[in-house]
Amino acid sequence: MINSSILYVFGNRFVGPNSNGDYQVDCPFCLARGLTEDDGKHLYLNPGKNKAHCFRCDYRSSFAETIRKLKGDAPVDFDETEEDKKDKEIEQANVLPQEFVLLDEETAKLVVLAPYLEYLYSRKMTLDRIKKYGIGVCVSGRFGGRLVIPAWNYGKLEYFVARTIWGNKPKYKNPHAPKKDALFNFECALSTGMIVLVEGVFSAIAAGDSGVALFGKNPYRLQVERIVKEARKIKVVVMLDGDAINESKKLALELYRSGVEKLYIGLFNDGDDPAEYRVPPLLVRYVPNSPEVLAAFYKFHVPKRI
Numbered sequence: 412m413i414n415s416s417i418l419y420v421f422g423n424r425f426v427g428p429n430s431n432g433d434y435q436v437d438c439p440f441c442l443a444r445g446l447t448e449d450d451g452k453h454l455y456l457n458p459g460k461n462k463a464h465c466f467r468c469d470y471r472s473s474f475a476e477t478i479r480k481l482k483g484d485a486p487v488d489f490d491e492t493e494e495d496k497k498d499k500e501i502e503q504a505n506v507l508p509q510e511f512v513l514l515d516e517e518t519a520k521l522v523v524l525a526p527y528l529e530y531l532y533s534r535k536m537t538l539d540r541i542k543k544y545g546i547g548v549c550v551s552g553r554f555g556g557r558l559v560i561p562a563w564n565y566g567k568l569e570y571f572v573a574r575t576i577w578g579n580k581p582k583y584k585n586p587h588a589p590k591k592d593a594l595f596n597f598e599c600a601l602s603t604g605m606i607v608l609v610e611g612v613f614s615a616i617a618a619g620d621s622g623v624a625l626f627g628k629n630p631y632r633l634q635v636e637r638i639v640k641e642a643r644k645i646k647v648v649v650m651l652d653g654d655a656i657n658e659s660k661k662l663a664l665e666l667y668r669s670g671v672e673k674l675y676i677g678l679f680n681d682g683d684d685p686a687e688y689r690v691p692p693l694l695v696r697y698v699p700n701s702p703e704v705l706a707a708f709y710k711f712h713v714p715k716r717i
């Protein structure tokens with residue numbers, strides 16, 4: 412039996428269902444989410460599990476909600492599941508935790524927040540910088556004992572990370588929501604005419620107004636597409652941690668092939684990173700396999716001798 416909602420909305424323009432119960436259709440959300448039109452049937456719809464996920468634009472919702480969006484009057488053929496309720500919670504995780512306290516002149520006087528400020532000051536931050544990024548604290552809750560560093564762009568919270576100051580594990584705790592195309596400090600960096608792509612938020616802060624954090628060494632495709640779209644004409648520096656030479660190569664090549672015009676790589680020794688900045692990075696204009704680039708990668712990736 413073919414699901415009646417699928418038939419109603421997509422006619423015969425679907426494949427499936429496969430053995431998991433997935434139907435595949437051209438994703439109607441890719442365009443609105445900044446990509447070109449999908450013609451590869453990347454949207455997976457699963458009425459049984461009440462799930463919808465596009466592997467191209469990362470649209471995620473329940474099956475029922477997706478059908479409602481596409482055709483308000485469609486008869487919706489689904490069962491509300493626990494998974495569906497969980498999905499709704501995940502969508503709401505893109506707000507700051509309830510216990511979040513913004514650091515500013517007033518809250519900086521609170522004794523209970525002193526250790527958090529001391530930690531930030533030890534990383535050479537000033538209260539002005541802390542306020543600029545909207546950094547705050549959770550004293551209790553799931554993110555208790557952590558600094559919360561939000562990624563705000565164009566007045567919208569895109570993501571946040573929570574870093575312990577007490578050494579408990581994991582060092583960084585992230586929200587359940589996927590990071591999608593979130594980029595830390597992207598709006599501000601674009602306005603400087605240059606972006607420096609680094610892994611973590613503290614590296615981005617250390618890199619100054621041009622610093623942009625990817626929240627890890629393996630950016631999502633959506634993040635890369637956003638960088639290409641908005642920064643193709645300006646100077647882009649790939650500056651991952653010293654242990655991420657292969658990830659640096661991969662990202663630089665991807666950006667180059669996508670048409671980023673003024674592309675550079677900044678390389679550190681293994682164990683060094685932009686947050687520490689003990690030694691300035693070696694900065695090289697990136698052209699695949701140019702002698703300069705090959706020499707730079709070799710210098711920082713000499714096979715270990717025993």
Ligand SMILES: [Zn+2]
Nearest residue numbers: 438441465468
């Ligand atoms: Zn899509």
